[in-house]
Amino acid sequence: MIPKISFIILFLLFWLFSLPACVSHLKDAKFYYSQGQKFSRLYQTEKAIASFKRALIEAELEAEKHPSAQAFMLKGMAELNLELWEEAEESFLNAFSYGFEKGEEWAREISLLGLASSLDELKLEDSALKIYASVLDKSKLKQVSVFAAQKYTDAMLKRALRNEGKEKQKILTATLKTAEKLTNKDLSCGFYHYLQSQISSHLEDYKKSFEEAVMARELGLPKEDIFRDNDLQIVFCYQSLKEKLPIEEWEEFRSVYMAWVERWNWRGPETPSWKSEVRNAADN
Numbered sequence: 001m002i003p004k005i006s007f008i009i010l011f012l013l014f015w016l017f018s019l020p021a022c023v024s025h026l027k028d029a030k031f032y033y034s035q036g037q038k039f040s041r042l043y044q045t046e047k048a049i050a051s052f053k054r055a056l057i058e059a060e061l062e063a064e065k066h067p068s069a070q071a072f073m074l075k076g077m078a079e080l081n082l083e084l085w086e087e088a089e090e091s092f093l094n095a096f097s098y099g100f101e102k103g104e105e106w107a108r109e110i111s112l113l114g115l116a117s118s119l120d121e122l123k124l125e126d127s128a129l130k131i132y133a134s135v136l137d138k139s140k141l142k143q144v145s146v147f148a149a150q151k152y153t154d155a156m157l158k159r160a161l162r163n164e165g166k167e168k169q170k171i172l173t174a175t176l177k178t179a180e181k182l183t184n185k186d187l188s189c190g191f192y193h194y195l196q197s198q199i200s201s202h203l204e205d206y207k208k209s210f211e212e213a214v215m216a217r218e219l220g221l222p223k224e225d226i227f228r229d230n231d232l233q234i235v236f237c238y239q240s241l242k243e244k245l246p247i248e249e250w251e252e253f254r255s256v257y258m259a260w261v262e263r264w265n266w267r268g269p270e271t272p273s274w275k276s277e278v279r280n281a282a283d284n
Helices: 012-018 024-041 045-065 069-081 085-098 105-121 125-138 142-161 165-185 190-202 206-219 224-244 247-263 273-283
Strands: none
Touching (some): 069 105, 085 105, 105 125, 105 142, 142 165, 142 190, 190 206, 206 224, 224 247
């Protein structure tokens, strides 16, 4: 499966702090939520959980005293990070019941994604998938579209892997078509190329998977774990094509591949430079 960009949306932080927060509980909830995200990125799990718990407390106090869509959205986000799926679902539904102000379309879309995430974890996968697809189709915000694309693709790949034969092929082809449509809208988005690479690999089109992974690497990816997963996909394509291609085609491909290996300063055709860094860190 595709690595998560974040368990809940990292790009929220910029918007979160841009919202007016004249009430201290709301302001504190935003602060502790941002702290939780920071600790999560640093893999400091205990500190992250403590911050999300504090954010939840502040959001609950705000929702009790001054109920609003924004208060319940923050409450739901904290609950998602604490894996309180049912509570998160209720919070996001409450956010919609209070309604979002004019100019807060992004908040509505984020709440929809939060609701879909909680439904997904509650095994209501069809309902979650419909929301992901709807947001992906309608959103004009790149950050929202990227997150929805990741969740939609992951859900579709899970569905494909539960099927076989023509049905599996049909699901994968439809998923690839969606990813290609997104890429054509924004060719400079490395993450969309990354998604295409992952889907193409499931379709066993390793040449296309390799090409898209190279594009993703060159254009940039949002997180280190995704960047490394993309590198591993490049290596996997190399290994798969080595087994499948006729000798002449393989030699031609290998020549191109090794040119990229040299450009990226890899230690070898199957050894990205960061692998030595990981090994050295483990030794120390």
